[in-house]
Amino acid sequence: MNKDTELMKYFPKTLSKTETLGMLRKIKLNFEKNNFGLFAVEEKLIKQFIGFTGFAIPTFESFFMPCVEIGWCFKKEVWLMALLQRLRMLV
Numbered sequence: 001m002n003k004d005t006e007l008m009k010y011f012p013k014t015l016s017k018t019e020t021l022g023m024l025r026k027i028k029l030n031f032e033k034n035n036f037g038l039f040a041v042e043e044k045l046i047k048q049f050i051g052f053t054g055f056a057i058p059t060f061e062s063f064f065m066p067c068v069e070i071g072w073c074f075k076k077e078v079w080l081m082a083l084l085q086r087l088r089m090l091v
Contacts, residue, residue: 041074
């Protein structure tokens with residue numbers, strides 16, 4: 001997922017396997033330090049990882065810092081599924 005250039009378009013860059021493992025370590029440390037973080041999301045029927053969502057504390061500098069951000073990223077294969085579910089709720 002972290003190697004997909006379209007999916008990672010709004011992230012600083014795509015990530016290698018080593019960088020992804022580093023990201024997972026940071027997520028775990030964030031949970032230990034702040035009691036919140038990013039959660040893996042699994043599709044119930046096929047029991048497959050489809051992305052992540054949760055809260056994170058950004059580490060970049062900006063005028064609105066410090067803050068807590070709501071983060072999410074899902075595989076492209078589930079984008080249409082999510083849209084269809086939202087549309088179904090409107091009918």
